Amino acid sequence: MPKLVDHQERREAIARALWRVVDQHGWTRATLREVAGEAGVSLGMLQHYFASRTAMLIFAMEFAADRTADRITRGLATLDQPPHPRDVLRLVLTEMLPLHADARASSRMSAAYVLEALHDPVLRKQATLGLRDGRSMVERLVREAIAQGQIAPDRDPDVETDLIIALTGFTPLLELEVIEPRAALAAIDQHLDRLFGSLVGP
Amino acid sequence: MPKLVDHQERREAIARALWRVVDQHGWTRATLREVAGEAGVSLGMLQHYFASRTAMLIFAMEFAADRTADRITRGLATLDQPPHPRDVLRLVLTEMLPLHADARASSRMSAAYVLEALHDPVLRKQATLGLRDGRSMVERLVREAIAQGQIAPDRDPDVETDLIIALTGFTPLLELEVIEPRAALAAIDQHLDRLFGSLVGP
Numbered sequence: 001m002p003k004l005v006d007h008q009e010r011r012e013a014i015a016r017a018l019w020r021v022v023d024q025h026g027w028t029r030a031t032l033r034e035v036a037g038e039a040g041v042s043l044g045m046l047q048h049y050f051a052s053r054t055a056m057l058i059f060a061m062e063f064a065a066d067r068t069a070d071r072i073t074r075g076l077a078t079l080d081q082p083p084h085p086r087d088v089l090r091l092v093l094t095e096m097l098p099l100h101a102d103a104r105a106s107s108r109m110s111a112a113y114v115l116e117a118l119h120d121p122v123l124r125k126q127a128t129l130g131l132r133d134g135r136s137m138v139e140r141l142v143r144e145a146i147a148q149g150q151i152a153p154d155r156d157p158d159v160e161t162d163l164i165i166a167l168t169g170f171t172p173l174l175e176l177e178v179i180e181p182r183a184a185l186a187a188i189d190q191h192l193d194r195l196f197g198s199l200v201g202p
Numbered sequence: 203m204p205k206l207v208d209h210q211e212r213r214e215a216i217a218r219a220l221w222r223v224v225d226q227h228g229w230t231r232a233t234l235r236e237v238a239g240e241a242g243v244s245l246g247m248l249q250h251y252f253a254s255r256t257a258m259l260i261f262a263m264e265f266a267a268d269r270t271a272d273r274i275t276r277g278l279a280t281l282d283q284p285p286h287p288r289d290v291l292r293l294v295l296t297e298m299l300p301l302h303a304d305a306r307a308s309s310r311m312s313a314a315y316v317l318e319a320l321h322d323p324v325l326r327k328q329a330t331l332g333l334r335d336g337r338s339m340v341e342r343l344v345r346e347a348i349a350q351g352q353i354a355p356d357r358d359p360d361v362e363t364d365l366i367i368a369l370t371g372f373t374p375l376l377e378l379e380v381i382e383p384r385a386a387l388a389a390i391d392q393h394l395d396r397l398f399g400s401l402v403g404p
Contacts, residue, residue, distance in 0.1 A: 024321075025321055026317060026318060026320060026321040027229075027230070027317060028229070028230055028318070108317070108320070111313065111316075111317055111374075112317055114313075114374045114377065114378065115228060115229060115310070115313055115314055115317070116228060116230070117378065118228060118310070118377060118378075119226075119227055119228040124378065127378055128378045128379065128380060131374065131375060131378055131380045132380055135375070135380055135381075156392070158385065159385075159388055159389050159392050162372070162375070162381055162385055162386070162389040163389050163392070163393060165371065165375065166368055166369050166370075166371040166372055166389065167368050167371060168368075168371045169367065169368040169369060169370045169371020169372070169373070170364070170368055170371070171371070172313075172316045172333065173333060173337070173364070173367065175316065175320060176316065176319065176320075176326065176329055176330045176333055177330065178330060178333045178334055178337055179337075179364055183360065183361075183364055184364070186361055187361050187364040187365050187368065190358070190361050190365070191365060194396075
């Protein structure tokens with residue numbers, strides 16, 4: 001079915017154009033018209049693929065989430081097998097922070113999407129589901145690590161999950177260069193080392 | 203100088219109108235025209251006080267920062283004297299998270315401001331200064347607590363400062379109701395209890 005493949009490719013090309021607009025010029029410039037220009041298609045063509053700005057944003061965020069998942073999957077393949085949950089959590093966190101170009105584009109999209117979602121019920125539902133999925137994935141890793149004795153049994157899995165996810169709070173500090181990437185990574189490593197009880201002196 | 207006082211009051215009324223627009227309708231609606239309507243002044247009057255949207259945003263953020271500082275000062279007065287640094291840090295964090303209406307409005311302003319700042323050099327400079335000030339205040343508290351033996355001397359003050367500030371990463375989770383306020387507060391308490399080495403059972 002070559003036609004369907006073309007459709008998906010065109011939609012992905014438009015999503016990438018939206019990321020570029022958000023990354024380079026900010027969310028307020030991410031109108032259908034601006035994105036059509038960036039994607040090199042007519043406004044009519046873009047509207048053939050996305051009936052509304054909301055539909056375009058939802059597709060672009062889902063596509064960004066898929067790409068992040070792909071990067072994590074590729075990263076997992078480079079870890080010791082089976083991977084240690086500490087390494088998996090570190091990988092997930094580093095892919096969610098704006099530490100390289102792809103992750104930065106996703107991170108900016110995501111931050112803007114959350115703000116827009118506060119005032120748009122359809123976006124809000126999608127954004128909430130996305131954040132809940134991310135939280136559930138981290139919670140599963142934490143619970144498995146507790147079950148397997150890699151995290152002390154007296155740690156509360158809900159609290160530890162939330163503390164790990166809070167580390168995405170480095171995003172504005174990194175974006176505005178208040179802290180450097182190596183400082184964010186040092187703090188993440190410190191937090192995970194303590195969680196996994198492997199804090200032996202230098 | 204009654205004229206000067208009037209000016210400041212008018213500017214603050216406009217800043218509050220901007221917060222309401224951002225809080226209720228989102229950043230993309232926060233145009234000069236929309237804010238003038240919300241403040242009940244003409245567009246020309248608003249432009250008399252703020253020559254540009256950027257000037258208005260900078261004033262509104264500075265005013266928001268002042269109000270947050272006022273809330274923290276009022277909170278400090280309710281703590282044991284002299285206040286324990288753990289309690290001060292908890293107060294600062296809870297005032298930075300969207301846990302009540304005023305803090306929520308500031309938090310939404312701040313998140314949108316950071317995103318806008320990425321693509322506007324003037325805003326960027328202001329936003330960076332604001333974040334650096336906040337980080338310095340937390341770092342000073344952490345260093346004092348280490349010096350006074352309230353935090354163990356082997357803790358790295360830079361890493362601990364960054365880990366505390368990262369807790370503002372609960373913002374999107376709270377805004378989208380992925381976690382409840384009491385879960386965020388439980389995680390903050392757990393983190394501070396460990397930092398201050400006072401983890402004794404309930």
